[in-house]
Amino acid sequence: MRRPVIAGNWKMHKFIADSVATALALKPLVANANHCEVVIAPVFTAIKSVADRLEGSNIRVAGQDCAPEQKHGAHTGEVAADMLRDAGASYVIVGHSERRQFYAETDSMVNRKVQAAIAAELTPIVCVGETLAQRDAGLAERVVKGQIDGGLRELTVSDLERIIIAYEPVWAIGTGRTATPEQAQQMHAFVRRIVAEKFGEEASQRLRILYGGSVKPENIAGLMAQPDIDGALVGGASLEAETFAKIVNYNAT
16 A cells, blocks of 8 residues: 655745744644655755754655765755755655756756665655646657656666655646646556556555646545545645645545
């Protein structure tokens, strides 16, 4: 049985004090969420403060990115994966569409970051997904397969145990448009088939695949009802504690 993950990506929002306040407001609202793992990804400067205040809770902290280098050195502006772990993170988001689109991240670089995260004993949340133009051109599956092949290159089955994949249709991020549960399920099932081809059916059935793309309290239940959707990577709706808690508690009656 795959345990769902609901992760909030705060992107470049919130100073340290606001990050801590939001985390502390979220803490009691999800304290009884035993059905899933709860993860929040504040900005780098707030990771340690947030992680320290959440110690002993059921909320885990993620970095929003990490350096591809595993050795410390002359890499100005980068943050190593083991530095994130030292600050209190246990997850890291890798290959987000914004990193690919605006910072020219390649599948090869994503692969190096995945390997760096695993080496640092972090759980990488590896993002894949197509643009609207690629979907309209009938290239969605080809694009996603290429990202999986490149991003997970040379990894072992045991490495896959440490990985989460997040499918994020780029055309549904911050646009208010959301893939229907059926569209999302179709791509999640495709991702699982590709992983099965690379790592075997058993490993693919253990892999958790999250959906990311304008996830809101109003659509989370429909998404989570799909057999191959194992959680969500939430953007804007994770910035307010009460809204994010409603997403986390999607199974509440």
